Amino acid sequence: xxxxxxxxxxxxxxxxxxxxxxxxxxxxxxxxxxxxxxxxxxxxxxxxxxxxxxxxxxxxxxxxxxxxxxxxxxxxxxxxxxxxxxxxxxxxxxxxxxxxxxxxxxxxxxxxxxxxxxxxxxxxxxxxxxxxxxxxxxxxxxxxxxxxxxxxxxxxxxxxxxxxxxxxxxxxxxxxxxxxxxxxxxxxxxxxxxxxxxxxxxxxxxxxxxxxxxxxxxxxxxxxxxxxxxxxxxxxxxxxxxxxxxxxxxxxxxxxxxxxxxxx
Amino acid sequence: xxxxxxxxxxxxxxxxxxxxxxxxxxxxxxxxxxxxxxxxxxxxxxxxxxxxxxxxxxxxxxxxxxxxxxxxxxxxxxxxxxxxxxxxxxxxxxxxxxxxxxxxxxxxxxxxxxxxxxxxxxxxxxxxxxxxxxxxxxxxxxxxxxxxxxxxxxxxxxxxxxxxxxxxxxxxxxxxxxxxxxxxxxxxxxxxxxxxxxxxxxxxxxxxxxxxxxxxxxxxxxxxxxxxxxxxxxxxxxxxxxxxxxxxxxxxxxxxxxxxxxxxxxxxxxxxxxxxxxxxxxxxxxxxxxxxxxxxxxxxxxxxxxxxxxxxxxxxxxxxxxxxxxxxxxxxxxxxxxxxxxxxxxxxxxxxxxxxxxxxxxxxxxxxxxxxxxxxxxxxxxxxxxxxxxxxx
Numbered sequence: 001x002x003x004x005x006x007x008x009x010x011x012x013x014x015x016x017x018x019x020x021x022x023x024x025x026x027x028x029x030x031x032x033x034x035x036x037x038x039x040x041x042x043x044x045x046x047x048x049x050x051x052x053x054x055x056x057x058x059x060x061x062x063x064x065x066x067x068x069x070x071x072x073x074x075x076x077x078x079x080x081x082x083x084x085x086x087x088x089x090x091x092x093x094x095x096x097x098x099x100x101x102x103x104x105x106x107x108x109x110x111x112x113x114x115x116x117x118x119x120x121x122x123x124x125x126x127x128x129x130x131x132x133x134x135x136x137x138x139x140x141x142x143x144x145x146x147x148x149x150x151x152x153x154x155x156x157x158x159x160x161x162x163x164x165x166x167x168x169x170x171x172x173x174x175x176x177x178x179x180x181x182x183x184x185x186x187x188x189x190x191x192x193x194x195x196x197x198x199x200x201x202x203x204x205x206x207x208x209x210x211x212x213x214x215x216x217x218x219x220x221x222x223x224x225x226x227x228x229x230x231x232x233x234x235x236x237x238x239x240x241x242x243x244x245x246x247x248x249x250x251x252x253x254x255x256x257x258x259x260x261x262x263x264x
Numbered sequence: 265x266x267x268x269x270x271x272x273x274x275x276x277x278x279x280x281x282x283x284x285x286x287x288x289x290x291x292x293x294x295x296x297x298x299x300x301x302x303x304x305x306x307x308x309x310x311x312x313x314x315x316x317x318x319x320x321x322x323x324x325x326x327x328x329x330x331x332x333x334x335x336x337x338x339x340x341x342x343x344x345x346x347x348x349x350x351x352x353x354x355x356x357x358x359x360x361x362x363x364x365x366x367x368x369x370x371x372x373x374x375x376x377x378x379x380x381x382x383x384x385x386x387x388x389x390x391x392x393x394x395x396x397x398x399x400x401x402x403x404x405x406x407x408x409x410x411x412x413x414x415x416x417x418x419x420x421x422x423x424x425x426x427x428x429x430x431x432x433x434x435x436x437x438x439x440x441x442x443x444x445x446x447x448x449x450x451x452x453x454x455x456x457x458x459x460x461x462x463x464x465x466x467x468x469x470x471x472x473x474x475x476x477x478x479x480x481x482x483x484x485x486x487x488x489x490x491x492x493x494x495x496x497x498x499x500x501x502x503x504x505x506x507x508x509x510x511x512x513x514x515x516x517x518x519x520x521x522x523x524x525x526x527x528x529x530x531x532x533x534x535x536x537x538x539x540x541x542x543x544x545x546x547x548x549x550x551x552x553x554x555x556x557x558x559x560x561x562x563x564x565x566x567x568x569x570x571x572x573x574x575x576x577x578x579x580x581x582x583x584x585x586x587x588x589x590x591x592x593x594x595x596x597x598x599x600x601x602x603x604x605x606x607x608x609x610x611x612x613x614x615x616x617x618x619x620x621x622x623x624x625x626x627x628x629x630x631x632x633x634x635x636x637x638x639x640x641x642x643x644x645x646x647x648x649x650x651x652x653x654x655x656x657x
Contacts, residue, residue, distance in 0.1 A: 003500040028502040037493035043278050052274050056267060056501040100497070 002141070003033045003110055016107050029057055032106030034098050036113045036143075042086035046077050046096050049085060050103055057104035067103060074129060075099040091122025098126060108139045115149065127152065147250040159254050166257045171250065180248030180256060181206055182222035184229060186215040187244075191237035198236035199229060222247070267503035271511030275485050276518060289478035289523030290530070293470035297527075298535055300466040300591075314343035314396050316403075317354045317366030317388075324374025330367065330407050351388070358388050364396030365389040367404050377411055460618050464538050467531035469590035471524055472552055472613045476581035478523045479556040480574065482516025483563070486655060487570040495655075505656040509648075512564075513557055520553035540620025544629035548616045551633045554640035555609040559584075561647030565654060584608045609639045 001008045004020045013020045018027030040049050050068045054060075059067060072078045075095040085093060098114055111130065115123045130153055134140050144150055150157050151171055158168040167174055188195065192210040199217050200208040204225045207218040215233065219225050222245040234240060279285040318334060320327050331347070338345040346363055348354040354366035368386040376382060385404045389397025460468065486509065489495040498508050528545060531537035539545045560577055567573030587594065588610025594601040605611040616632025 003496075005496055005499055022499075022505070025502040025504060028500060031500065033497060033500040035493055035496050039493040039497040041274070041278065041492075041494065043281050044274070048274075048277075052270065053497065053501070055270050056498070056503055058502065 002108075003031055004028055029104060030107040032101035032104065032109040034101035034109070034111045034114055036116060038093050038097050040085055040093060040096055040100065043084060045082050045084055046072060046088075046099075047081045049096060050100060053100045054103050059104060067105075071099045071103050074102065074132075076125060089119075089122075091118045091125075094118050094122055094126065095129075098129065102133070106138070108141065109133060110141045110143075112143045113145065114142075115144070115146065147254065151250055157250060159250070159257060161254075161258045167253070174250065174253050175248045177253075180252055181218040181220060182248065183246040184217040184219065184222050184226065185244040185246065186217070186230075186233060186238070186240060187213060187242040188215060188233065188238040188240045189213065190239040195233045195236040195238035198232045202229060202232060205229070267501075267507040268511035268514055271498070271508060272514040272518060275482070275512070275515045279481055279515075279519065285478060285481045285519055285523075288474060288481070289519060290526050293474040293523075293527055294530055294534070297463075297467040297470040297531055297537075300470070301463045301535055304462065304466070314399060315346070315363045316343055316396075316400055317346050317348050317357055317363045319348045319351050319354045319366060319368045321351070321371045322369050322373035326374035326377050326411075327369045330369065333407075334367075334403075351386075355388050358390050361390065361392065363390075364393035365400035367400060377414070460614070460621055461538065463531070463535055464617065464621070465614070467527065467535065467537040468539070468614060468617050469585075469610075471527040471531070472588075472610050473581070473585040473590040475520055475524060475552060476556045476560060476584065477578065479516045479520045479553065479560045480563070480577045480581075482514075482519050483512050483557065483560045484567075484570055484573045484577065485512050485515065486564055486651070487567060487573055490655075491570055506652070509651050509655055513561065516557045516560065517553055520556055521549065524549045524553060538621070540617060540624065541626035541629070544616070544620045544624075544626030544633075547626070547633045548613055548620075548629050548636070551636035551640060552609060552613045555636050555643065558640045558643030558645075558647055559609075561651060562643055565647055565650030584610055587611070589614055606635070609636045612636045612639075 002013050002015070002020065004013075004022050004024065007022050015027055016030045018024075018030065020027050020031070041052070044052070047068060050071060051064065054064045054068065069078075072081050075098060077092060077096060077099070080088065080092065085096060088096070094114060098111070101109055101111070114126055114130075118126065127149065130140055130142065134153070140153070142150070142153055154171075156168065156170055157174060159166045159174070167177055169177065192213075192215055196208050196210040196215050199205055199215065202225065204221065205217055205219050209216055215238065217225075217229060226243070226245070230240060230243065316334065318331055320331055334343070334345050337343055346357070348357065348366065351368050354363075354368065357363045358366055366388045368388060370384055370386070373384070376384075385408055387397070387401045387404050389400060486495070489498065489508075495508070499505060528537075528539055528549070532539065559580065563573050563577045563580060567576055585591070585608075587605055588608035589605050590610050594605050606615075612632045612635040616629040616636070619628040619632065620626070
């Protein structure tokens with residue numbers, strides 16, 4: 001809908017002040033679309049693919065050639081620019097798929113699960129490219145099923161389930177919205193029951209419990225209580241072997257909001 | 265139009281690169297035209313030599329009427345006539361292949377006619393000359409029909425004058441009906457209906473047959489873009505959605521024109537086809553390509569996948585080609601099959617070329633061009649409505 005592929009059931013989409021519909025062409029030049037499925041021509045070279053889509057967006061002449069060179073550099077395909085795309089690896093095709101969306105310098109770049117099915121190197125390259133584009137001032141709308149990608153890349157996150165936005169905000173806002181807490185996991189020997197009881201009476205600790213060789217403490221701010229917590233656990237008889245602090249992640253938020261595992 | 269041109273140019277590059285359009289659009293029709301011309305070309309120019317025998321055991325004036333007519337036809341050079349004294353000699357000549365068939369008028373034939381009773385005519389034919397035998401049988405049948413008409417006329421005259429049909433009554437008539445029983449006309453049909461020579465026939469037939477497959481590469485590209493996901497990217501670009509459909513139609517038209525143009529020139533230079541007045545041929549080609557684009561546009565609009573569209577398009581192309589007489593003409597003269605064939609643009613295309621044969625001016629092709637354009641406009645309009653509903657919402 002944002003890219004003008006579908007008509008919305010209700011409401012309007014405006015990008016940079018221009019209303020976007022399926023019938024209008026105005027404003028679409030401000031949007032770069034990177035579909036989830038590869039939307040490239042395998043029997044053209046990378047240069048020919050970029051040139052073709054560049055012309056559709058009104059680019060041309062030496063300016064287009066210069067921009068094609070730049071984008072090929074960004075997506076790391078300069079050396080293979082004149083090879084047919086069907087000879088590329090999956091990761092290279094993914095990068096070209098993104099490059100086409102970038103070519104016309106859009107104000108808004110829509111990336112629909114760009115890292116699905118790519119190797120770790122290509123995935124990292126794609127994420128670095130997105131971070132770089134965002135740093136340059138391009139608005140990026142990034143759709144993903146991988147919560148760690150959303151945490152790494154996004155200033156604001158909207159969680160959608162069954163076509164409905166369940167929550168929207170910064171990562172910290174989402175976490176606080178659903179009441180998820182930091183977790184301090186202490187690996188220890190000794191009298192774990194006494195140590196757990198001592199921890200549970202500390203100010204700022206919401207809950208403490210222990211299992212075999214490990215004490216878990218839930219708190220609003222793990223960093224703030226950590227020194228005193230370790231001191232109390234030691235004095236209560238725990239022989240501390242290791243400490244890990246876990247902040248609540250978006251997957252936990254999602255599960256909290258939907259009560260279900262991630263789905264398509 | 266700029267976006268449509270860019271899309272068509274991109275697709276043309278893809279089609280040239282994968283060579284499929286070149287094979288289907290040029291190499292296959294050119295090869296088949298050459299092979300068909302080589303194998304079947306002789307049948308078009310083969311002369312049918314008719315050699316008939318006549319056995320007149322009756323020897324009356326009535327039976328001689330048939331012999332007189334056949335001798336006149338022989339004098340025209342249409343057949344060779346040989347007379348035999350007995351049926352056995354005629355049968356022997358047929359068996360030995362000296363003649364193709366013989367007509368036998370038995371003893372008492374004239375008397376039977378004059379007494380208004382049954383009169384028999386027999387035909388002896390060779391199994392090796394079925395066409396000639398059929399022609400001999402047709403001549404005998406025609407003569408018998410004439411005799412029956414004469415008998416009816418005489419019987420009517422006798423009834424009107426309260427007389428019996430006897431040889432004497434026959435003699436009393438001022439005009440002998442038996443002499444008017446059989447008449448013939450020799451017509452040169454080539455002056456009434458122009459015909460293509462074998463080389464041009466097969467060249468044009470294969471060209472227009474494969475045209476429908478070639479054009480498919482263009483219009484079905486829409487479905488391929490949809491399947492490959494590139495259609496979404498095109499629709500997200502700042503171009504009108506109509507220009508995407510127009511781009512495919514433009515490619516289909518370009519492929520069709522290139523294919524037909526190359527085939528017209530190549531068949532002229534390589535196998536000696538004579539297509540006729542260039543302007544007339546050009547108009548026929550343009551109209552033919554437009555009708556192919558319209559029909560294959562319909563296929564693209566209703567098919568669910570490129571594979572389904574390819575299969576449906578192939579079926580339609582083969583049916584229209586067969587019905588349109590690109591391999592062989594269906595029916596003859598004014599029969600049902602001959603009329604049915606003109607529900608296809610192929611038949612009109614071949615008709616238009618036939619009308620351009622023997623140095624006819626380009627205007628001779630205009631009726632066929634008009635008919636083909638009706639196909640193009642009707643199918644093109646329906647295709648546009650359906651494609652618009654599917655791709656330009």
